[in-house]
Amino acid sequence: MTAYILRRLLILPVIMFGVTILIFAMLMLLDPIERATLYVSDVPRTATAVQKIIEKYGLNEPIPKQYIRWLVGNKDEVTGEIEGGILRGELGWSHTAQMPVTEAIMTKLPVTLELALWSIGPIMASGIYVGIQAAVNHNKFIDQFSRVFAVVAWSFPTFVFALLMLMIFYSGLDWLPPESLSQWAKNIVWDPTVFTQYTKINTVDAILNWRWDVFLDAVKHLILPVFGLSYLIFAQVMRVMRSSMLETLREDYIKTARSKGLSERVVRNLHARKNAMLPVVTIGGLLFIGLLTGVVITETIYNLHGLGRLFVNSAAAFDVVTLLGLVLFSSFVMVGGNLLVDVLYGFFDPRVRLS
Amino acid sequence: MENRERILNVENLTTRFYTEEGVVHAVEEMSYQMDKGDTLGVVGESGCGKSVHALSIMGLIPSPPGKIEAGKVVFFGQDLLSLNENEMRKIRGNEIAMIFQDPMTSLNPVLTVGFQIMEAIKLHQNMGNKQARDRAAELLSLVGIPEAKQRLDDYPHHFSGGMRQRAMIAMALSCNPTILIADEPTTSLDVTIQAQIIDLVNNLKEKLGMSVIWITHDLGVIARMVNRVNVMYAGRIIEKGSVNEVFDTPKNPYTVGLLGSLPNPEATSKRRLYSIAGEPPDLIGKIQGCPFANRCTFVIDRCLQEMPPLEKLNENHEVACWESEKVEKF
């Protein structure tokens, strides 16, 4: 197991290298001057000034040179100052957010994290639970229902679902509004004299500040986005859990467990579930993809100022530098998430752990 | 024969599976008795219903699609088929234990061997953790696993095939069962390991006073292991009796053919093997008459119409064949 994890860790730089190459290749599709935002915040408009910038940052030099510079940054020969360089965490200037891309990511991350936090737990727990129930009641009502639900959910575009929900619960009934907080709550949260933003995650901060009114308001605003974000992944977890549980219940060792006279409850919860969880762990990677994709649509529609919305806004504004910065960041999340999944798998399966 | 205690009486057991392809007549009107101390062999080719019959006794037929249509399984005067799930669980693993064909898949891969043995002990014998652990170690060394105490914490994948089957036996023995049902326990093992397991079960049977039902397709194992044998074909017992009678004077053409198709260990000249023509029938749909009729060389019209009942030839031998008096071993 350790050898396997080590091997994954060693491959990691190779993958990340590939990722940077791919992102850099996309950058090279831009005109040289468009790439200037990698290093400077405002790009001049006059032809001579443009030429000067291009020369200063070598934006029309041979590609390998530009790649290196993109990685480590550009050193100003006069002042010795280094600008840009993704290895230094400098992803360029974001026109859309009007701040450096890295800073934009850090500012917007809490909103996205809040959504993800509220989604993951319920998805996993309920998906696993319903999946098991469907499997042990094979071909009964709950099984058929879960199947229909999964196929329908899978066919329901997130953006249509989100808009329909808003149509019913916001513009129709006026129960659950978009955005992250009501105006009065925003006023409290943004007032440093009465409210400390420890994590910038509203629900968490509200608890830490002991402001239950703010907390409830935040939760009210979270209900729709979290649902919109979760139903797809929930359907997926449920289906995988169901089929793996069904398969496990057919295994010989389940027959053995029953032949010992164990009750059906013990057979399911102890002997079957532990084995049936393994495939669910392996689709943990899919969970990250689902979340990352989901937040883009959800944040856009519910008007939440997180990473997803920044992403869509940059796409609309052709702000490629911001886009690629965000993609780079999300690929980090993915790669890290997959590594975590590998470790978890070893934790669940003694055959892997001890080999 | 001295007066022996009757422990199991299977009467008219019929198990069917209702599948999309049709109704599988897996076990049809199966009847036999078993006395204390018997080693009963159930022999037949794959798909003849021998495993299904064992699962029916244990109440482990998956339902749906399976269903026990009729019959009784009387164990110490109590019909197991009439028990509810809770009562049946007290029998399973306690009074009647079972081991399965493939030791590689019969143990749960994510639980330690010790845990899996202790589980049954704790369930049926009301023992605490510590006691159960000692008992599990004792059982493991009983079945010939060295350093039993340390090996309790091993996972199944640390064990070889033979050792896993020993661990399965230890698990089955944990509550001193009256009957041990062994469903082809040596089929996937090598011959030298098979010999070890057969020996082990024979010794334990004497030591613990169990009775054993040994299911196999290998007539050699039957000859070595058992004192009584049921020969099955297409879901039915077509011949049964003491092993000597059945092997010496088989009276069903199928038994005769099966014995003839095995190479004779004493033969010095090369003689072609006897081979039964055709293939065993699949069990979907009802078979009119004797299921062996289309492969049988003794077939008469009646065979195609009526299934012959088991007929008593003597105290130790019953056969189901209309033409049994003409049938002889060659």
Next chain:
Amino acid sequence: MKNVRKLLTTPISLIGIILILVYLVIAILAPVLAPYEDYDDRFDIPRDGFRAEPQPPSWMTDEDLSPGDEDWHWLGTTEGQYDIYYGLVWGTRTAFKAGLIVTFSTVVIGLLIGTIASYYGGAVDEVLMRIVEVFMAFPYLLAALTIATVLQPKLGKGIVTPMIALIAFGWTSYARLIRGDILSVKEREYVLAARVSGATDMRIVTRHILPNAIFPTLVIASMDIGTYVLAFATLSFLGVGVQVGYADWGQIINFARNWIPVLDKYWFIIVFPGVTISLYVLGWNLLGDAVRDIMDPRLRKPR
């Protein structure tokens, strides 16, 4: 044959097949159902003026209008007075094009790469699989969105750009799948038998390995058609891809974004297109699900 009959008799797959057939008929009959004025612009949704406020379906309001009139709108108009009915009908063609072309291309690329990797093995396999992992390190939709944005100035707006974007990152799971299946088939006895018969490598791959390994990939691909249609619609919903006014479902739904606070009043701008796209994807998913259940109940859904 038995499988085909099963597909036609299982209610779930039957619903799927009927749904897809209905859409197919709509796509074929589009010129009849929603006639156009100029062949070259037939994917441009006709507009009835330039007012911002959407108009409800004509049969609900205008008593003096009758079907066939120029101003008649079966399903109302979106903001900017685009006719929803026309857009949905012609959008069916867009959806078929997008789904089928993207699926076909990704499968072909995936098959090629996966086959080469598993066939040559060793360093080639190692390199190709690392490349696959690099592509898989990106969340699919985000990567597609980015590449579509980058390509847009080069290729222009239209359905080609988002399709290329979806293909560029879509092939990886097929490559992995087919590689794994080939590796497991490669050691089967019938492949060994062919080698003992002296079959050439080419013959072994094309006649013995691929026909037996390709199936799971095709089943998965059939299940993915719906997913690709969705991804395509999502891209155009987010404003990357086709130009404003192009007959594309995602694009039409995009108009609804500006009317969220009053959606209950203008429900038709989200409900009609939303139902249209959902039923279409549902059709493919039902079919794919049934195909999977019938062919191999053990296949798991990727991505």
Next chain:
Amino acid sequence: MRIEDEILRIEGLRKYFPIRRGVFQRHVGDVKAVDGVNFNVYRGETLGLVGESGCGKTTIGRTIVRLYRPTDGHVFFDGEDLALLSKKELQTLRRKIQMIFQNPYASLSPRMNIKNIVGEPLEIHDAMRGKDLDDRIAELLDYVGISPSCMNRYPHEFSGGQRQRIGIARSLALNPELIICDEPISSLDVSIQAQVVNLLEELQDELGLTYIFIAHDLSMVRHISNRVAVMYLGKIVEIADKIVLYDNALHPYTQALLSAVPIPDPKIEKERSRVLIEGDLPNPANPPQGCNFNTRCPLAEDICFKKEPDFIEIETDHFSACHLVERDGEAIIL
């Protein structure tokens, strides 16, 4: 037997499979599946090759037909060393040596019909087409007792026994001289096994075939073979005429193996004394020093742990690899 009757001669054959482990997938050792094997096969005979699972018998078979490239050693077929042949030169060899596989469900491609399966070798080697091809396929199917009218059916429409017949028809297509039967009956039902064994015997009589019959079922090997070789952990421990071997086994492993096989006769079984050997097969990646049977041999002496025994002719045509037999020149009874 005379040397000129020899069809196959194997000298010092080794086949190792590398084991790779760890972070860098380093080569940490080898599974010594076949570890220095010598034997020969005479024209027209059946040589039985028995041993328990993992002893390397299948690997020997596959190495002879060059599915595996030998790590070391020679395989002479009609005097020509197969181990040295190039891919092209192998083509002519393919005609003469064929193979029948163990699992009738895995050895026929589910997506090809019977005609294509049986006809493939003919297409490859003789470029046969059309009616010629159909006639030959019909003839082959007829040989093995499958109705030629089934030609256009697919494998899943046949039972295990029938499939094995189809596999046999395929192996006969090119008129081979030597057929390697790799456990052809072990996955079949008892009553079907006899059918297939009888068919193999008939074909041998009719076509003058030579067989290497690989199996773990000693009683069937005894029935079909002329001579029998016993393998343990990558090595042949004993080889002899079958009657000699079964009546007068020299090597302790052979004796144990023979006594482990139950005989389908309760009377014989009751009287038989049995030799039980303890323990499991050692890991072939890490075989014991000296004689590799020493971990389980009840008679092992000092020398058995130090020196590997030579494979020598104890009496005419009876070879064995055991120190104690070598010393005493006779069987040691367990």
